[in-house]
Amino acid sequence: MIQHLPPHPQRDVLTGELHARPPLPLQTPVAISRLALSGDSGADRGAGVAHLASLCRRYGVTPPAPGADFVLADFGVFRLRYERHTEFDGWTFLRPGLSDHPDDPFAFTAIAAVPTDWLAALPGRTLVAAHIAVLPTAGEDEAPPPGCFAPDGLAGASLSGGAATAWTDFRLGPDGFTRILLQDHGLTPALAGRLAQALWEIETYRLFALLALPPARAAAGELARASDRLASLSSRLSGLEELEAEREALEELSELATGIEQIANATADRFSAAHAYHALVGRRLQVLREERLHGLPTLTEYLERRLDPALATIQATGTRTAALSVRCGRAVDLLRARVAVAQEAQTQKLLAAMAETGRAQLRLQETVEGLSVAGISYYVLSLAGYALKPLPWGPLRLDIILAALVPVIAGLVWIRVRRQRRKLAKSARRG
Structure with missing residues (x-):
């Protein structure tokens, strides 16, 4: 019956959106390596898929269709999950197996099975690099092996009603990867996949949220100087009497307003993206259903203490930029009105002189x-x-x-x- 009804052109796309990028069922033990590479502005968005196609041809695997946004490929010794997002490409490598070193669960990594020459040619710049070790553990209170994480920055929590435990310090390891240990206390493959995906997305989105922090810090100094200059100009306005002086002040204010708008234009998109990524981090943390463990901060508490102040700085900078733009705009409008009144008075005098000249003539x-x-x-x-x-x-x-x-x-x-x-x-x- 439905085939006789006229379909909306976007119906299939919108229906499939709820099923895009599904979690992969995972059988533990498994090692996961996650990369997220951001592309340059104007870069070819299909470069990632083309590079993946070259790996598929090397292993005799069917290459993905050009322009694909999501690809799952099995290369035998490892599996690869590729995702193309708005401003980055996500590469997730999965490799079953255990480390030969019980005291170092990260000695066995998924990315070690990937050809190094192919990895070196990945398009974009690496922002996120993380290892996730998903290991079966008998005891729910078993601490991670010594040396895996920095003791002063360790965060951990029991997940999904005690089905798993997660540990991390959110720091870069010797190989430049952050490390997350996910201990399996009876996870189903589907739940293990959901938790692992939530963990690597938390790591990805938190770093992309923090991308706005350096521009916010750089803009803070410029905004402070602009605010001082605006205050100085505003204090001078009441003492201006000559039209030429008012015009010069108007030019200075217009230049200042242009500089503030340039700051706003340069940071607006990055600040907006930071808030969106921060919201995604919060939603992924909810998926974990954390419970406090051994008196350590949970992942949520750790990120709230470190990530939220950074986002507050970003938000404050955006608010300050908008407020300064409004203040400068009001000062420009006020001075422009004064200049217009002065010009009108000058014009009236000129017209009166011209009228007197006309009468004399x-x-x-x-x-x-x-x-x-x-x-x-x-x-x-x-x-x-x-x-x-x-x-x-x-x-x-x-x-x-x-x-x-x-x-x-x-x-x-x-x-x-x-x-x-x-x-x-x-x-x-x-x-």
């Missing part, structure tokens, strides 16, 4: 216009006198005739000048 133009009418009328009357003088006027006198023509000629000249001025004004407005 108008008065001058009217004066010149009156003189022009008088001058033109004089010349017209002079020419009229020369033209009328030879004519016989009888009893009429020429000077009386010219006197009568004065207002007529002056009026005509004034009308002509006015029309010409209006025509010029209208043409200037159109232009």
Whole structure:
């Protein structure tokens, strides 16, 4: 019946998401080596699968499909679990067997069975490298062999109602791997797989959460200097009176705001990822269902004491960056408003001066216009006198005739000048 219904294009993908990267059932004893390599920005995300394909061809194993995100492969002496995450590739090697040295459960490792030349060519940079030894143990209170972990940094807990015990010091061993000992007191293969996966994911996610700590520490100094500079600039604002000084202060504030935004842009993604990874660590710790053991701190207590302060520093830096950006933005807006008011006042003064100049020009133009009418009328009357003088006027006198023509000629000249001025004004407005 369902095949006759139109499916959503993402239905199969979303259904399979709940079953992605399932835990592997484990038969103890087994040695696990975990690597997580982060790629460079813009690096080929398919390089890991291509490198895995080369290992498959070497062992005669069917290679994975290009672009695969999750691969399980059995190479005989070891098994490999490959996972491609958003910013790293996870490589988990599993090798059944026990160490020949009872006092050192980590003398037998899974990664020792992997070709060294292939390991050396793994794409990316290694951030996480951990060994997990899953060993059957008769007694639930059996402590790890001396020398496995640093006594002053040991954490341990009973897991899943006493079915297992986990020990670690979260420190790098002589080979550069952190070590986790998982003692089996009656684990089922499925539970052993879930606990082992939770442990290697805790180790992976805690380190990726801490990736934001160095940028947070570096940003703290820059933010302190930016805060001092902002305080100094803000204290100077009230004493600024000249527009040029306000403009210079506005440029300084804009430069400071740009620097703060650059810090925020450079750290925002890393800080957001740190909080996401920290939340994943907390969820994986819940899977362990820890109980206190021998008065030692549990893994949760150990990580809370060491990891939570680092995350608090990261969060505080992010909050401080946002607050400083808001403060700087307010100062920029305030000073920009002051500069705008000062510019508006300056513009008003300029417009008033231009208006006064226009009025003066108008008065001058009217004066010149009156003189022009008088001058033109004089010349017209002079020419009229020369033209009328030879004519016989009888009893009429020429000077009386010219006197009568004065207002007529002056009026005509004034009308002509006015029309010409209006025509010029209208043409200037159109232009």
